[in-house]
Amino acid sequence: MSTSTLLAPKTSGSRFKVILWTSLGLITLFVFITSEVMLVTDYPMYHAYRLQVIADRHLLIPHTLSGLVALLAGPVQFSTRFRQRHLTIHRLLGRFYVLSVFIGSFTGIALAAGRPGLPGTSMQAAAWMVCTTAAFITARNRQIKVHRQWMARSYAVTFTFVSSRILNLWPAYWSHLGDVLAAVGVIAFTLASLLIVDLGLNWHELTTRRENSPAGER
Numbered sequence: 121m122s123t124s125t126l127l128a129p130k131t132s133g134s135r136f137k138v139i140l141w142t143s144l145g146l147i148t149l150f151v152f153i154t155s156e157v158m159l160v161t162d163y164p165m166y167h168a169y170r171l172q173v174i175a176d177r178h179l180l181i182p183h184t185l186s187g188l189v190a191l192l193a194g195p196v197q198f199s200t201r202f203r204q205r206h207l208t209i210h211r212l213l214g215r216f217y218v219l220s221v222f223i224g225s226f227t228g229i230a231l232a233a234g235r236p237g238l239p240g241t242s243m244q245a246a247a248w249m250v251c252t253t254a255a256f257i258t259a260r261n262r263q264i265k266v267h268r269q270w271m272a273r274s275y276a277v278t279f280t281f282v283s284s285r286i287l288n289l290w291p292a293y294w295s296h297l298g299d300v301l302a303a304v305g306v307i308a309f310t311l312a313s314l315l316i317v318d319l320g321l322n323w324h325e326l327t328t329r330r331e332n333s334p335a336g337e338r
């Protein structure tokens with residue numbers, strides 16, 4: 121890479137990436153404290169769920185570890201600079217990401233088995249695996265632009281773990297978590313996340329009118 125490229129001023133695209141990842145990181149930290157730390161320290165509102173989590177620990181340990189790998193791999197994998205400098209690590213981490221999504225999905229379905237959340241969790245897991253598989257295949261086919269788009273969709277599903285817990289501390293939200301969120305909310309979060317990502321991916325086309333159509337195109 122030339123010195124001029126290294127010293128080039130930040131483009132609006134890279135500034136957007138910094139703001140996006142900083143916001144996602146702060147939201148994740150907030151959810152980690154208000155959901156996971158408070159669950160571990162037996163916050164009274166979470167008590168019944170805590171007992172369920174303890175009973176499910178054999179599935180939850182591999183589920184959490186694989187989910188964490190997927191969640192933490194995202195910022196590294198999306199970094200253009202990291203990809204340019206460490207392509208081999210990017211590919212290796214990508215394989216770990218795919219494996220983690222599959223382990224996270226199947227353990228997620230097993231956790232929901234026999235509960236009202238099963239249809240929603242199964243749909244979420246299916247979306248997670250389909251987007252990730254499409255990202256993997258397009259990477260293998262060297263279709264890098266489309267690979268990046270499928271990875272953005274895959275990571276949007278990964279991030280529903282965080283987004284669906286932002287309001288956990290709000291008693292009205294938490295008390296409905298058992299039925300409404302478990303049954304249909306998970307599907308709504310998954311669909312909304314995928315739509316937001318697709319709107320973002322097509323932002324330029326949505327906000328810019330093409331002046332000169334190439335010959336033959338209308």
Ligand code: HEM
Nearest residue numbers: 172173176184187188191225228231232241244245278281
């Ligand atoms: C970033 C990815 C993910 C991580 C780090 C993660 C981690 C966890 C953790 C720590 C719990 C227990 C504590 C809590 O509910 O807050 C949990 C519960 C659960 N997760 Fe995930 N998860 C992820 C994504 C997913 C996905 C995509 C699905 C759907 C396939 C899923 C399905 C479930 C289910 C069904 C439970 C309830 C467990 C129970 O009833 O005991 N998770 N997850």
